[in-house]
Amino acid sequence: MSAPSTVLVTGGAGFIGSHACVELLDHGYELIVVDNYSNSTPQVFARVERIAGRFVGAVYDLDIRDRHALSAVFDRHPVDAVVHFAAHKAVGESTRMPIEYYDTNVGGTTALMRTMHEHGVHQLVFSSSCSIYGDAGHGPLDEATPARPANPYAASKWVCEQILADVCRRCPEYTVLCLRYFNPAGAHPSGLLGEDPRGTPENLMPYLAQVAVDRREQLRVYGGDYPTPDGTAIRDYIHVLDTVEAHRVALDHLTDAPGMHVYNLGLGHGSSVLDVVAAFSRACGRPVPYEVAPRRPGDVAELVADASAVARAWGWRPLRNLNDMCRDAWHFQRLNPHGYAGSPRRPRAQE
Ligand code: NAD
Numbered sequence: 001m002s003a004p005s006t007v008l009v010t011g012g013a014g015f016i017g018s019h020a021c022v023e024l025l026d027h028g029y030e031l032i033v034v035d036n037y038s039n040s041t042p043q044v045f046a047r048v049e050r051i052a053g054r055f056v057g058a059v060y061d062l063d064i065r066d067r068h069a070l071s072a073v074f075d076r077h078p079v080d081a082v083v084h085f086a087a088h089k090a091v092g093e094s095t096r097m098p099i100e101y102y103d104t105n106v107g108g109t110t111a112l113m114r115t116m117h118e119h120g121v122h123q124l125v126f127s128s129s130c131s132i133y134g135d136a137g138h139g140p141l142d143e144a145t146p147a148r149p150a151n152p153y154a155a156s157k158w159v160c161e162q163i164l165a166d167v168c169r170r171c172p173e174y175t176v177l178c179l180r181y182f183n184p185a186g187a188h189p190s191g192l193l194g195e196d197p198r199g200t201p202e203n204l205m206p207y208l209a210q211v212a213v214d215r216r217e218q219l220r221v222y223g224g225d226y227p228t229p230d231g232t233a234i235r236d237y238i239h240v241l242d243t244v245e246a247h248r249v250a251l252d253h254l255t256d257a258p259g260m261h262v263y264n265l266g267l268g269h270g271s272s273v274l275d276v277v278a279a280f281s282r283a284c285g286r287p288v289p290y291e292v293a294p295r296r297p298g299d300v301a302e303l304v305a306d307a308s309a310v311a312r313a314w315g316w317r318p319l320r321n322l323n324d325m326c327r328d329a330w331h332f333q334r335l336n337p338h339g340y341a342g343s344p345r346r347p348r349a350q351e
């Protein structure tokens, strides 16, 4: 079997998906993108095309749970492999809307798998999350760490992983590369692509960026009493460009060995919330105001990857550090204080 050249990207308008489109276009892939824009905007594709200097290819406004619409896309295009980003991802929201999360994340994945199966497509790169580890304790976590998902979002990703693993056990023609991202952050260095969450950001880096650009008054640091050196929680932040480069490398390895293969994506060392505040303050050239607030329910003290498996398997390592993430996130926010709002769309004929 040859390496894929035409790749269907689900959720390609989103934060990670849009950066992945640039990375894959830059490496010669033909893309087919599907997204329902539930957490994104089609305006992003004009920017992807500006950076890549190429048309994105076919873009479809559809819900991946709509198997008829999805099937029509597979009928129309010779898909070699799928990179599956489309999902809901907000932990807090998932506790209020668990059915929506299971329906989109699990139902979306089974609808996609069924459509792939019917069209003889057996290669998938799947977006999983460090959140499946839950409160796993201190120290870097490798892929053998037992899953203990603590909220519906994390549980939905863990259910997907188990479904995909079972499909791979029973159907030897499948290869699934499951990438468990820790905390992707940053933006494209051009300042054209970045994280543009709807409403109030739940995640640290986009919240900090909106404080720095005066859209919000100050950051609330959730918890100053964790058993960590400065009392704030530790995470393993990974640049979104490193994250998407790992996907491109994954596509090169889809033909290595069938079955399901799981890899953590992180730097392998952690940063506290106050480390991130300090790095962001350096990046934007002034102290970002914050207050220490109570812990956020469901948060854990520390989540850091043992990211050595992916390095051993593919010789791939992330290249960028926390300062790079803050510099690029700030560059995007400074140039786009209100995100993609008001940005031009690509001509309709291409959608
Ligand atoms: P995002 O919300 O920016 O992107 C997800 C995209 O999927 C959006 O464009 C959204 O409109 C689309 N989408 C959602 N439901 C859909 C549906 N039913 N049909 C079609 N499109 C749909 O999120 P992101 O940060 O880019 O995350 C991408 C993937 O990575 C997700 O699967 C997420 O769970 C996973 N992940 C993200 C992080 C993170 O911190 N950003 C960490 C670990 C894993």
Ligand code: WQD
Binding pocket: 089, 091, 128, 129, 130, 131, 132, 182, 183, 184, 202, 203, 204, 205, 207, 219, 220, 221, 222, 223, 233, 234, 235, 273, 296, 299
């Ligand atoms: C990071 C740290 C907060 C906001 C979640 C998911 C994970 C992955 C990434 C999808 C924590 C603190 C945050 C704020 C703060 N996503 N914080 N003030 O919770 O580590 O991970 O997103 O898969 O699966 O669980 O990321 O960016 O929300 O928080 O102090 O306003 O920043 O308490 O310690 P998290 P985050």
